[in-house]
Structures are given as C-alpha cells and as structure tokens.
Amino acid sequence: MRRRDDGPAVDLGTRHYHRAMSDAPALHEQVLQRRANRQRMRALGLDPYGQRETGLCSLAEAKGAYDPGADEAYQKEGKTPGFADRRPERAVAGRVMLLRDNGKLIWMNLRDHTGDMQVAVSARDCASPGFDAAKLSDLGDIIIARGRLMKTKTGEITLWAGEIRPASKCLAPPPAKHEGLQDVELRYRQRYVDMWANPETMDVFFLRAKLITALRRFLDERGFVEVDTPVLQTLAGGAAARPFVTHMNALDIDLFMRVAPELFLKRLLVGGMPRVYEVARNFRNEGVDRSHNPEFSMVEVYEAFGSYDTMRELTESLLRSLARVVIAHRTGREPGAAEPLVLEFGGHAIDYARPFDVVTYGALFERALGFGLGDDGKVREAARARGLKTEGVDRLLLVQELFDEAEASIDPARPTFVIDYPAPLCPLTRSKTSDPSVAERFELFIAGMELANAYTELNDPDIQEAKFREQLGGIKDEEKTFRTIDEDFLNALRVGMPPAGGLGVGVDRAIMLLTGNSSIREVLLFPLMRPR
C-alpha cells in the first residue's frame, strides 16, 4: 500500500510546476516541505484536513464583536485574582496570508471572503497542540482559530488564540503575498487561487451575484415569470449565429445547443403566459475576444401587449436599478432618489440616473454621415469611397455598412437608444403601422458596446413564414445544415400570439459595464481557455 504522502501528483498550482510534475519524479522542494509539515501535523495527532465545525463566524463579524470596554478592563485588571474576562470569544476560519513567527509568539493574518484579520498565537495561552499547529502552518493553509478579541498596542483588532486547528493544507506554494496573482492567464485558469489571492476578484463575483439577483427581483416585481426552456434543441433558432452541434446516442439524432431562447419564450406567450423571461445561457460557435465568450448569458424578456416602447422603458429602468445596486455595494448605503448614479467604464463617467438618449436610426445616420439614408446617390458614393462593392447591392445594405460610423459617433458616456431601424434590415420585426418602412426595433449602446436589442414582435404567421423563407434563400450552403425553418414555431404563431414586446440584454456585458471591467473574462468565473 502506498503511503498517503507519496500519493499521485496533484496539480499544485503553476504551469511550471505542472510541467515538472509530469516528467520529474521529485516534487518541488517547497511542495515537499509542505508535505513534510503536513506529516508533522499528523504525527502530533492533528488532522490537516479538519472536520465539520459549527459556530464559526466570519472575520468581519469577529472584528465587529470587539468590545473596547471589556478589553480595557482586561488591560487594567486582567492579572487581578478572580478577574472575569468579558472580552468576546469567537471562532473563525481563514487562509493564512501572512505569518510572523517570533518564536514563542506567532502572528498570522487570516483571510476569508469578508476580509483579513490578525490572529496571535502565544505558546503560553494557546492550548496544546494548537501552538504546534500554528508553527507547522504554511502560507495558504486554512486554519480555525478560537480566542478572545483584543487590540494590540498599535491598535489592531486581533484574535488572541486559545485554540488553533488545521482545516486544510495548502500543498501548492501560494502567489506572492503582496502582489497577489498577477499573471492574467493563471488568474483565469486557476480562478480558485485568484479568488482568495486577489480580493478584488472575489468582489466582482459577489457583485455579479447581487446584480443577477436584483435583475430577477426587478422583473419578478413587474410581473414577469421566470422560465426555463431547452438548451438542447433539435433546431437552433432565434438568432443568426453558428450553433454547437452534439449528438444524442439514444435517439441517434444531432442536437444543437441553443443560440437564443427566443422561439421558445414566444411559444409561452402563445400558451397564455402574459410576461416571461429567462436568464439564458447561450452558446455560439464563433470567435472569442474581450467581449465574446462561446457561452454567455442573456436575459430575454417578452411582454404580451407590450411593444418596443414598453421594452425601452423597462431596459432603462432596469439598468438604473442595477446601477443603484452597484453604488450601494460600493458605498454601503442606498443612493438617494435624486442622486446621480455615476459608474465609470473605460475612462467614461456614465450617469445612469439621467434619462438615456434616444435617436432614430435615420437621424443618427444623417448626423454622422452628412446625408440621409434615402439618398441613393450619396449612399453609393460614400460606400464606394470606403472601398465597398456597390453594383447590384441594395442601398440599405450599404447603409447598414455605413452605419458602423454612425454607431461610433455615439457619445460613449451617454447610454443611447437607437430606434426605428429600416424595416428591410429587420425582417423578423414588426413594422410601424403608420410607416411600414420603419421597424419597431431599438438597440441600446453604452460605451461603444451593444447592450440590448428589442422589438415589437412580429405575430402574423404568414408574414413570419415568408420572411423566414426569404432569409433562408440567401444563406451559404454550409449554413444550411443548421438554418432550417422551425415549422412548429410557425404553427405556434398560427395558433395565435398576442402582440408583444421582446427584449434581449447581454448579461455579461451589463456586468462588465456596471463593474467597470473591459474584458468579459473578468466577469465570467471560468472563461473558456484553450487547453494546455
């Protein structure tokens, strides 16, 4: 039988180490040392991996429990016979971040998800074998400390340990204690190290969780029902994106992972749900960059008898309420009703309290390009000047190309709704009754990012079918494998879908904006990394 300490090489945390493990029998000296310390703990009867504990409190709670009066009384009369020590006692657990061994008095700084706290372990006051456990602790170990709260002579709240127990050995040498883990690649690949070594990483994900909770609460309060629709689909519809394909053995069929929940959510309106939403993980088999990950989250919202106008109000209110959550998280207090809600992103101070800008597609185009999108001659001239092919190309397709410049002209610091797209560019959107050339659609741009997209949904099955077929006509052969008409969806429309507003918001992008991170990887716990 193999001794536990000769066990298989676990991944101990660095690329160099990982590589060394695979072809060298000898472990790195620092790891060997940690294993040796673990063995010494066992020899003393300590379990380096701990046990269930009850009654632990967080480091922040422990610090908050400090009682100056009780501490002062102890300083004055602690040595008097019969003195009753009333300094609060707490038990905490955390990772050892700093270790100062003064011989018979050991200082350590523990860290948990609420912060750091100093613990003192004195040979005189700590029950055996706690002092030895402290002696054998390495940076990165998780330990449990129980003791009374006091202040050192320099005024730092400290837990004076009466008891120390190991809770988990850290066999991997931890990152530098002050710099933290700086290597971006390692931070993403080993998020479990990044999170405790860099508290700001932990903060982003706690804030992300709060924002998603707030998003749900916002929609719930407005009467939207959260639903779950299939991720594995026999047809990948709802967005013009390349899907991931997989295979189901039992039925011997190919399945697609969803690129959007849209077509299922609309079926629910047909079924009679008045307001639905889904926080949907979507999968798109496309490129990766700082705002795209192959799997990403979107919230899609549908409101029977709504329109793109109701969706616009909803979007603006939603972002405003999320901005409040961020500010409350940062400042520890709710911002007042009239207060600006300024969050910084990419060097821009964006005020979410101020009403968002609204501009029509046509007006924005004209403002940026200097002529109207209906001016066929000028559109073609401008397109040619930019090296685009123009012969036989529909004017509006050229307009769409030129519109990039219009988008770029939007003030990045001002959240801006671009509304009323040319109808031919949005075949699946309902046109204005008063002007069939205009589609009731908006996109929201903030800091140059497209954050939301909404429509007054098309609910005439014959028009929908005609547009589906028209769209399908112009696609490349390779796309035909996954772009087929969802006949059942058309059937649902024939059953009758109420007029509705529909909205999609990129959740990860919203989190980026609201938390001030310019890379989607910073707001995804485990972004996709190429395997090494």
Add this chain to the structure above:
RNA sequence: GAGGGCGUAGCUCAGUCGGUAGAGCAGCGGACUUUUAAUCCGCGGGUCCGGGGUUCGAGUCCCCGCGCCCUCACCA
C-alpha cells in the same frame, strides 16, 4: 481571421552590446512572547514556453510552433 506585445526561480519582476542566470518575497537551518511586507545570522533553489538555426559562444539574434494579452474585422 490580420497586426502588435509578452512568456526568465514557487510568486512578482530585472537581465545593458551576444560572453559564467539576478533581486525581492516565498522556502530551508538558527535566534526572538506585541508583530504589522516583523527583524537578525546562515543556506539551497532555473527545461530562461517548446523545437530548429546562426555563432567559438544564445535568455538575448533569426525561423517554426504553443499559450496569453492588446488593437482591428465579425458574431451579442
């Protein structure tokens, strides 16, 4: 997909003109019961991302590859 940058000790980083591979922290041995990035004395630690080339000699120059980051194009 195109262009640019980066990859050196466990971590954070230096490394000049091509000439014996460095620092701080971490680690090891020792001292120390109020430290605060503890301090003091002593010691060990390298596949310079991988492969090839040029050269008497390559961490450094050239080529190929891998990974990550940035910019641009496309998808949200």
